[in-house]
Amino acid sequence: MIRSELIQKIADDNPHLYQRDVERIVNTIFEEITNAMARGDRVELRGFGAFSVKKRDARVGRNPRTGDSVEVEEKHVPFFKTGKLLRDRLNGK
Numbered sequence: 001m002i003r004s005e006l007i008q009k010i011a012d013d014n015p016h017l018y019q020r021d022v023e024r025i026v027n028t029i030f031e032e033i034t035n036a037m038a039r040g041d042r043v044e045l046r047g048f049g050a051f052s053v054k055k056r057d058a059r060v061g062r063n064p065r066t067g068d069s070v071e072v073e074e075k076h077v078p079f080f081k082t083g084k085l086l087r088d089r090l091n092g093k
Helices: 003-013 019-038 084-090
Strands: 043-045 049-056 059-062 069-072 075-082
Touching: 003 019, 019 043, 019 049, 075 084
Parallel strands: none
Antiparallel strands: 043 049, 049 075, 059 069
């Protein structure tokens, strides 16, 4: 599902809301999750999962084409851990 499909689904399920309002709500939620992660905070949605940021240390990598050593800088990457309810539902429990 893509963002526009999510907005359309919520708008269809809630006919009393204008689509532009639903779009603003969805965008605000995503922006807040993004901003919290940019600050290094953890975002937990009970039953769904938790978004967090993990730090990857600098390392020496290899260029697969030439085999040369390449310095890879330290970086922060997003991480998602599923909640128990979502995990159980995906596994048919």
